Amino acid sequence: MPDFSAALRGAIMLIGQRDGELLQIAGLSLFVSFSATAIAAVIGLPLGAALAMLRFRGRGAIVLGANALLGLPPIVVGLALYLLLSRIGPLGMLDLLFTPAAMVLAQTLLAIPIVTALAHRGLDAIWSEIGPAFQIDGAQTWQAMPHLLAIGRTQVLIAVLAGFGRAISEVGAIIIVGGNIAGHTRTMTTAIALETSEGNLGFALALGLLLVALSVTVSLVAFAVAGERRIVHHGRKP
Amino acid sequence: MRNWLPVFCGTLALGAAAPPPSVVLASTTSVENSGLLAHILPVFTRETGIEVRVLSLGTGQALAVAAHGDADLVLVHDPDAERAFIAAGHGVSTREMAWNDFVVVGPADDPAHVAGGHDAPVAFAAIRKAEAPFVSRGDKSGTDAQEKRLWRAASLDPASFKGGWYREIGGGMGAALNAAAAMGAYTLADRGTWLSFGNKGSLRIVIEGGGALINRYDVITLNPNEHRAEAREAAERLADWLLSPDGQAAIGRYQVGGEQLFHPGAAP
The missing domain is CATH 3.40.190.10 (Periplasmic binding protein-like II)
Structure with missing residues (x-):
């Protein structure tokens, strides 16, 4: 059994070596998960804000759906996408199977419910405080959305980071639609699965520690950029 | 965050363009x-x-x-x-x-006393008799199919095995070797994966050679x-x-x- 301190030393050595293949794998992980998170944010944030601000037909169903899909199993998303993107599937002509784009698509589908549900929950309370003021001004409710997203940027950031966390950590979907092809669709999580299957448990754990470090770094940088030290200190914005 | 979106989407579009012959x-x-x-x-x-x-x-x-x-x-x-x-x-x-060939690997203490032989079906029958732990791939892989053929060659039917000694893990060769190493179980492996496998633990080759293992x-x-x-x-x-x-x-x-x-x- 490899022990954890050996894995930690291995992880530090890996960073020191700046191995080209490892950099490429880590880079692809970040590229795929950033892309998926960005697309999920573009869809999920306005949707979450709209759910907080507006009362429309089907609103309850969307809220219920987003919350129910928080636990969407990645392997099911992967399998369904595989059947859609397969050459004999309905979207086969797009030639997306076993490409990074297919992995972005899979992670986007996994992140959208998380971003939507958390944005809705976070912004709902804020809107019930500031909403009446906007309505007194006589403005169209939806025009207040940028203001709501700006005032609730802490909640927005948490929703987006939760989506990113889901994307960067999952392996079940991308190993099916990406295929874990060396130099093409191999990411940190699929590389960890591969190394484990080859019995290189210490190296697999070292990769795992690197992945955790990457994920934590992204969160810290995001908080720093947003100037949200309060989250770290107080748990939530007053 | 919003400033980055066009960059992400642009890179995504580039990634999908004009692949080399593959x-x-x-x-x-x-x-x-x-x-x-x-x-x-x-x-x-x-x-x-x-x-x-x-x-x-x-x-x-x-x-x-x-x-x-x-x-x-x-x-x-x-x-x-x-x-x-x-x-x-x-x-x-x-x-x-x-x-190349398949090998039967098992724990060093060899509870079914099969080590050193060359006849895989005979060894499989001994493992069955001793009800020593055996890890099966159970994933319809080539090695899994070979393992099933070896049981049939010993006039045994894996579907009828009871008592928990026969464990289908539904995983790859590496997963099966990891499991066998952890459980002290026998398993069938292809020699290539076995030789390059990094977590052998106390496992070693117990049966090799013989025409049934090609x-x-x-x-x-x-x-x-x-x-x-x-x-x-x-x-x-x-x-x-x-x-x-x-x-x-x-x-x-x-x-x-x-x-x-x-x-x-x-x-x-």
């Missing part, structure tokens, strides 16, 4: 995980400029992916499944590329009507190269720890 090879895990393909394919890519994208799957899954039209060439090791695949019209021809790897060219026309020529060049004197010599040169893992098997 072949998707659906390969059984053993030739990939043992390092053979990483050793020989760069030679092919240097000579031809064709990039080979390897999907490392169990034989059953590799054939299923190819039957969906999602691979351009197949490299597997289950003669029965290959015959069914060809009969179903998915493949055109199957040619032997290389061979393991042949075949290249299957696919039905042109079901597969990517643009990759067909590149896939044929890869198949021809693997079976050519150059490809066969590269396969024969590959060693792990001073031991040759695969023997060239193409008909001259």
